Amino acid sequence: xxxxxxxxxxxxxxxxxxKRAGGAEVDIACDKTSLSGSVSQRACVFCGSRVVxxxxxxxxxxxxxxxxxxxxxxxxxxxxxxxxxLHRLSFSTDLQEMDVIYGGxxxxxxxxxxxxxxxxxNAAFIYSTCIIGLIGDDIEAVCKKVAxxxxxxxxxxxxxxxxxxxxxxYKAACHALMTLIGQGSTEGISKYSIxxxxxxxxxxxxxxxxxxxxxMGIEVVATMTGDGRIDAIRRSHGATLNVxxxxxxxxxxxxxxxxxxxxxxxxxSYFGFEDMSKSLYDVAQHFPDRPDIMEKAKEIVRxxxxxxxxxxxxxxxxxxxxxxxxxxxxxFKTFSLIKALRTIGMSVVLAGSQTGNKxxxxxxxxxxxxxxxxxxxxNPVELSKFILExxxxxxxxxxxxxxIAFKLGVGFCDHNHERKIPLAGFIGMYYFAxxxxxxxxxxxxxxxxxxxxxx
Amino acid sequence: xxxxxxTINPAKTCQPIGAMYAAxxxxxxxxxxxxxxxxxxxxxxxxxxxxxxxVMAATSSFTEGASVFGGxxxxxxxxxxxxxxxxPQVIAVHSTCLSETIGDDLQQITKKAKDDGKIPxxxxxxxxxxxxxxxxxxxxxxxxxxxxxxxxxVSTGEKTEQINIVAGWMEPSxxxxxxxxxxxxxxxxxxxxxxxxxxxxxxxGKHEFYPKGGVTIEQLRSTGDSKCSLALGCxxxxxxxxxxxxxxxxxxETLDMPIGLSATDRFIMALSKAAGKPVPxxxxxxRGRVVDVMADMEQYFHGKKxxxxxxxxxxxxxxxxxxxxxxxxxxxxxxxxxxxFEKRMKEILxxxxxxxxxxxAQADMFLLHQWIKNEPVDLLIGNTYGKYIxxxxxIPFVRFGFPILDRVGHSxxxxxxYSGAMxxxxxxxxxxxxxxxRMALEEKFELVM
Numbered sequence: 001x002x003x004x005x006x007x008x009x010x011x012x013x014x015x016x017x018x019k020r021a022g023g024a025e026v027d028i029a030c031d032k033t034s035l036s037g038s039v040s041q042r043a044c045v046f047c048g049s050r051v052v053x054x055x056x057x058x059x060x061x062x063x064x065x066x067x068x069x070x071x072x073x074x075x076x077x078x079x080x081x082x083x084x085x086l087h088r089l090s091f092s093t094d095l096q097e098m099d100v101i102y103g104g105x106x107x108x109x110x111x112x113x114x115x116x117x118x119x120x121x122n123a124a125f126i127y128s129t130c131i132i133g134l135i136g137d138d139i140e141a142v143c144k145k146v147a148x149x150x151x152x153x154x155x156x157x158x159x160x161x162x163x164x165x166x167x168x169x170y171k172a173a174c175h176a177l178m179t180l181i182g183q184g185s186t187e188g189i190s191k192y193s194i195x196x197x198x199x200x201x202x203x204x205x206x207x208x209x210x211x212x213x214x215x216m217g218i219e220v221v222a223t224m225t226g227d228g229r230i231d232a233i234r235r236s237h238g239a240t241l242n243v244x245x246x247x248x249x250x251x252x253x254x255x256x257x258x259x260x261x262x263x264x265x266x267x268x269s270y271f272g273f274e275d276m277s278k279s280l281y282d283v284a285q286h287f288p289d290r291p292d293i294m295e296k297a298k299e300i301v302r303x304x305x306x307x308x309x310x311x312x313x314x315x316x317x318x319x320x321x322x323x324x325x326x327x328x329x330x331x332f333k334t335f336s337l338i339k340a341l342r343t344i345g346m347s348v349v350l351a352g353s354q355t356g357n358k359x360x361x362x363x364x365x366x367x368x369x370x371x372x373x374x375x376x377x378x379n380p381v382e383l384s385k386f387i388l389e390x391x392x393x394x395x396x397x398x399x400x401x402x403x404i405a406f407k408l409g410v411g412f413c414d415h416n417h418e419r420k421i422p423l424a425g426f427i428g429m430y431y432f433a434x435x436x437x438x439x440x441x442x443x444x445x446x447x448x449x450x451x452x453x454x455x
Numbered sequence: 456x457x458x459x460x461x462t463i464n465p466a467k468t469c470q471p472i473g474a475m476y477a478a479x480x481x482x483x484x485x486x487x488x489x490x491x492x493x494x495x496x497x498x499x500x501x502x503x504x505x506x507x508x509x510v511m512a513a514t515s516s517f518t519e520g521a522s523v524f525g526g527x528x529x530x531x532x533x534x535x536x537x538x539x540x541x542x543p544q545v546i547a548v549h550s551t552c553l554s555e556t557i558g559d560d561l562q563q564i565t566k567k568a569k570d571d572g573k574i575p576x577x578x579x580x581x582x583x584x585x586x587x588x589x590x591x592x593x594x595x596x597x598x599x600x601x602x603x604x605x606x607x608x609v610s611t612g613e614k615t616e617q618i619n620i621v622a623g624w625m626e627p628s629x630x631x632x633x634x635x636x637x638x639x640x641x642x643x644x645x646x647x648x649x650x651x652x653x654x655x656x657x658x659x660g661k662h663e664f665y666p667k668g669g670v671t672i673e674q675l676r677s678t679g680d681s682k683c684s685l686a687l688g689c690x691x692x693x694x695x696x697x698x699x700x701x702x703x704x705x706x707x708e709t710l711d712m713p714i715g716l717s718a719t720d721r722f723i724m725a726l727s728k729a730a731g732k733p734v735p736x737x738x739x740x741x742r743g744r745v746v747d748v749m750a751d752m753e754q755y756f757h758g759k760k761x762x763x764x765x766x767x768x769x770x771x772x773x774x775x776x777x778x779x780x781x782x783x784x785x786x787x788x789x790x791x792x793x794x795x796f797e798k799r800m801k802e803i804l805x806x807x808x809x810x811x812x813x814x815x816a817q818a819d820m821f822l823l824h825q826w827i828k829n830e831p832v833d834l835l836i837g838n839t840y841g842k843y844i845x846x847x848x849x850i851p852f853v854r855f856g857f858p859i860l861d862r863v864g865h866s867x868x869x870x871x872x873y874s875g876a877m878x879x880x881x882x883x884x885x886x887x888x889x890x891x892x893r894m895a896l897e898e899k900f901e902l903v904m
Contacts, residue, residue, distance in 0.1 A: 034492060034516045036529045037536030044493025066552045066587035067462065068469025072497035094462040095588050100556060110460035130491055130553040134522065161491035162517040162553060380509060384662040399500045403509045409660045449660030
């Protein structure tokens with residue numbers, strides 16, 4: 001079957017929109033579970049929880065269920081730590097048939113005791129997988145018991161795969177974090193302080209961001225969860241402001257912290273010069289009594305852009321007029337990427353996400369050029385079809401999309417777990433442009449049939 | 456560390472991914488995961504990382520409702536969606552821990568789909584029960600391959616000259632090599648499953664949803680009339696051969712997967728005998744070249760201690776090959792449970808009473824690392840997850856098995872047959888000699904090796 005000749009999936013019409021002059025108002029039916037039988041690129045509740053909590057490096061993460069869920073999430077996310085690396089190990093209760101029949105509580109209890117004795121972690125996260133919800137293990141009770149015996153927080157994460165979408169997994173993770181927050185002392189925390197939320201330190205990105213803020217004279221209490229530490233999370237309610245990136249995953253936590261501790265939050269993005277600068281200014285604006293913070297922010301922006309601008313012009317000269325397709329997890333990232341691509345002269349012909357909401361898609365429509373296709377929860381057939389139709393030169397996506405782009409003879413940039421270089425911050429924009437340039441302009445394309453077999 | 460409940464750094468994964476991999480070896484087949492969306496996504500991602508190829512599979516996308524009322528409605532809806540939108544020849548459904556625990560009966564549901572007219576004429580839905588809490592990815596592979604045999608093979612009563620070769624879990628490159636050997640020998644075979652030209656497809660400027668490779672339905676149907684079956688692997692291939700024997704009276708012989716010299720010798724002889732064809736001179740020459748290199752480099756292998764881990768059908772003949780090379784396999788771990796491994800390993804390791812081996816519960820990378828710390832080795836062989844131990848202990852490391860997430864080559868160059876043996880020799884020597892060069896003192900740093 002040739003992907004060019006496939007019509008849209010039945011029942012998918014409402015999740016695809018093409019911007020046209022005088023066209024209908026965007027009304028994408030998102031927040032929907034995927035159609036049964038579709039080749040969806042989405043994952044599950046467990047995946048959502050696991051990716052959010054995974055970078056907490058001084059905790060053990062134990063996956064309660066059959067072996068697969070632990071095996072597939074073993075060190076697949078390049079969330080780096082400056083110290084302990086417990087998060088890079090894979091722990092599973094490896095439930096067997098008898099456990100499914102008689103329950104896995106005892107096994108979980110024993111596993112926890114063994115692990116805590118061996119690794120002396122600062123906390124333990126227990127992820128429930130699909131069948132835990134069905135066999136009725138009382139995870140809460142086991143966690144309480146072990147916490148009492150071992151004197152560390154032992155936190156259940158209710159992430160049964162089928163109980164919603166990946167977004168519900170984010171919520172379950174936020175809920176677990178919320179139980180930690182407030183347990184530590186806030187003594188000595190500066191009035192000029194923030195928490196960085198939704199930054200996972202892929203390829204060391206959180207370090208870059210943290211350094212900018214610290215240069216501005218701001219104390220970063222906790223990064224959640226990149227290079228995360230339990231103690232920092234426990235005292236994070238002492239910060240003055242929450243700065244939320246990857247809003248899909250962490251807005252729940254920011255809202256909860258606002259409600260419980262009165263900490264306001266702002267949404268930011270660290271991708272692209274424009275949004276990166278804004279995320280420094282927005283934080284500085286929050287501290288009007290300290291004009292030096294804003295001054296410093298301006299200085300950083302000026303210095304950094306000056307440093308990378310000339311290189312960017314070279315990339316832009318080569319990439320001007322090229323077209324990109326974007327299919328990533330969160331919609332907020334899509335906004336930044338559209339701007340970042342414009343900086344290097346590229347336009348966006350397809351923009352989509354796995355988990356955007358109605359407001360996101362409305363905002364997306366505002367930003368996009370005419371003719372841009374907007375999709376929610378897409379699949380490989382659809383993506384291939386639009387990439388060919390719109391003659392994209394680049395796809396930005398994750399692991400499952402990469403080989404599709406290359407088969408089509410289109411460049412690719414991984415903006416997901418598997419990025420090997422930091423894409424956040426000013427330097428990240430430089431790396432992003434460089435990666436896009438290298439992929440789009442790769443010499444391999446002179447040998448490859450491209451774009452549906454046409455050169 | 457004493458352990459009762461826990462697996463640390465597993466040397467296995469769950470059944471469904473094996474079923475998905477096997478199903479990709481049928482031409483025009485869309486694997487279907489009957490469970491939560493995450494399962495399908497994880498399997499596709501893992502296979503994509505291993506093969507650097509698009510991997511297509513659909514999912515029932517379970518919701519809370521499905522888990523309360525059963526997944527029948529989801530599966531029926533899926534079957535309809537898949538045939539109308541993705542138009543495969545076959546849907547190969549496998550279950551998951553979730554659908555197994557709620558008690559979905561795939562046989563009954565697929566029958567209902569047929570009765571309700573949801574399966575178009577000339578199209579098929581096959582299934583395999585693959586609960587994640589039993590066995591491993593290898594079990595899932597074996598179950599799906601058995602499903603292919605059971606649900607497709609037809610016996611017309613007239614035997615043909617054809618030989619079935621049931622592939623154990625091996626790479627597309629290995630399957631291509633098996634077919635090439637058979638063709639050199641002029642033996643008429645059908646190999647199933649066959650992921651060559653599916654997961655090693657060329658760049659064409661198109662995304663082929665169903666690449667050109669894979670065993671066809673016609674071929675699978677014809678396996679019932681074949682004169683015999685050769686099952687390459689007692690764990691991952693034999694169950695399908697047994698099923699064919701039961702259903703269509705096709706006698707079978709189980710062989711080790713042809714990895715290394717001795718196992719390849721046995722395979723070549725068995726195929727030659729079954730086909731009634733002599734071994735062609737070119738194959739004999741290939742064998743001679745392997746023996747020649749083994750002799751040339753004998754001193755570099757002798758007495759070197761090796762730790763290896765992976766899937767049973769692969770590491771059993773590999774262990775034998777290491778012994779044939781004069782090496783000492785001292786630690787051997789396989790996460791896949793089952794007593795066939797122990798039985799066969801005991802036979803192979805008769806020459807090596809010093810060896811530690813374990814499979815099943817808690818036979819994981821943590822155990823292997825403990826063993827290596829107690830008795831260090833000169834070489835580690837296994838999948839990508841061995842790289843932590845290799846780095847920690849500064850051990851030369853050959854990547855072999857599934858998954859390999861950090862190198863290419865496994866899908867293009869075979870490990871089976873004489874060319875596979877040659878490749879293994881090259882890889883092993885390469886890392887051993889690189890290590891020797893890296894660690895050598897100035898005065899002992901040799902040019903000629």
